[in-house]
Amino acid sequence: MKTILIVCGNGLGSSFLIEMNVNKILDKLDVKANVSHTDLTTAKSTPADCYIGSKDIVGNLDDGSRKIYGLKNILDNNELESTLKDFFEK
């Protein structure tokens, strides 16, 4: 199963909100994945198949090998759904 790590500055607020919406969308798409959320510092040392978070944050994770999706608007479920579709279709 793929692992999706949702990242925000301190792993308490926005990443938590995104995780709830990711789980809803995965249900809708009928896809299973391991989803969790954390802060930026922890994310740097946590392996995952993809990292999702606000664009300000996840840019800091870009080391050339990680799969990273930066969201412009973290409450926009359309943006999130197309992000997840992109990840699972590739």
Add this chain to the structure above:
Amino acid sequence: MINQWICKDGVQVTNTVDRWEDALKLVAEPLLKSEAIEPKYIDSIIKEHHELGPYYVIYPGLAMPHSRPEDGAHKIGLSFLNVIDGVDFEDKDNGLVHTIIMLSAPDSNSHIGVIQSLSELFNNQDDLDKLIESKDKNDIEKIIEKY
């Protein structure tokens, strides 16, 4: 219910603030008074803003500033502030912010209910738009009551 976590006098409306730092200080006041946070909590949000950008602007017009439990958060607390003229939080994509919701949590799990309730509100486009456009404290309280 969102109401149970809102600090005393934790819904405010103001016409204007000079800078985003002033908006953070104003929205933090009810949390400080109820001892949900220490002053350093606000400093830590401002510091992270300088390091990471305004990542807590989560939707056009809406910001949810918060920091970590170890940065001076003692209780779960919520405080709402609407700034009618809007505040520039230096976010290029999401425009001026009108609604600021400050959140404090003493650890990383106890506030799950708060995030769930806020998430329900944020997923209702009508109420979210109404909240951001609210110019009156009673209007904000009416929206919050539903969640």
